[in-house]
Amino acid sequence: MKAKVHITLKPGVLDPQGKAIAHALAALGFGGIAEARQGKYIEIDLAEADRARAQAAVEAMCKQLLANTVIENYSIELAE
Amino acid sequence: MKAKVHITLKPGVLDPQGKAIAHALAALGFGGIAEARQGKYIEIDLAEADRARAQAAVEAMCKQLLANTVIENYSIELAE
Numbered sequence: 001m002k003a004k005v006h007i008t009l010k011p012g013v014l015d016p017q018g019k020a021i022a023h024a025l026a027a028l029g030f031g032g033i034a035e036a037r038q039g040k041y042i043e044i045d046l047a048e049a050d051r052a053r054a055q056a057a058v059e060a061m062c063k064q065l066l067a068n069t070v071i072e073n074y075s076i077e078l079a080e
Numbered sequence: 081m082k083a084k085v086h087i088t089l090k091p092g093v094l095d096p097q098g099k100a101i102a103h104a105l106a107a108l109g110f111g112g113i114a115e116a117r118q119g120k121y122i123e124i125d126l127a128e129a130d131r132a133r134a135q136a137a138v139e140a141m142c143k144q145l146l147a148n149t150v151i152e153n154y155s156i157e158l159a160e
Contacts, residue, residue, distance in 0.1 A: 006121055021122065024145055030137060032127030041086055041121040042101065047112030061105055 001046045003058045004077040007067045008039035042066060054078055081126045083138045084157040087147045088119035122146060134158055 009015050018037040025033050044061070048054040055078060062074040089095050098117040105113050124141070128134040135158060142154040 008121070008123075018122075021146070022124075025124075025141055028141075028144055030141055034125035034127065036122060036124045039121040039123070041088070041119040042098075042116060043088075043119070044102075044105075044116045045114035047114065057110060061108075061110055064108055065104055066101070 001048055001051070001054045002079045003044045003046060003054065004079065005042040005044065005058065005062060005066060006039060006075045006077075007042070007062070007072050008074075009037065010071055010073055013071045039072075040066075051078055081128055081131070081134045082159045083124045083126060083134065084159065085122040085124065085138065085142060085146060086119060086155045087122070087142070087152050088154075089117060090151055090153055093151045119152075120146075131158060 009018075015037050018035070021038060022033050022036040025036065044058065046054050046057065048057060055076060058076050058078075062076070063069060067074040089098075095117050098115070101118060102113050102116040105116065124138065126134050126137065128137060135156065138156050138158075142156070143149060147154040
């Protein structure tokens with residue numbers, strides 16, 4: 001089973017990387033950009049075939065390692 | 081219109097960050113992880129309301145700034 005994890009900064013948390021992207025795009029001539037925010041995207045190949053157990057394992061991985069839950073949100077999608 | 085951009089390393093390109101994640105998860109006791117790969121996830125708020133023009137603009141952004149198309153793939157999703 002494959003897990004697709006998105007880790008994004010919580011709303012309100014300053015995102016200097018996103019601001020740099022927005023400024024660089026404006027400098028390249030792309031107009032009308034209100035905001036850009038950057039997050040992480042992680043794909044994990046799991047041996048676990050049971051959907052519920054895979055979901056629980058990936059949630060534990062996010063809490064323990066992948067996301068800093070003080071300032072980041074995570075979302076998990078599972079695919080065969 | 082909001083654009084969600086995923087930037088991932090092409091298959092076969094070495095991903096040391098993903099390997100580090102897989103090793104760290106194994107060290108934390110999570111078994112059965114065949115592979116982990118890390119990419120970037122960027123959300124862009126666009127003033128453009130026309131879907132086709134927004135898609136074209138974000139593709140140009142990916143090619144010019146966001147992705148290194150020699151080693152990275154990008155995918156774009158547009159949402160209202």
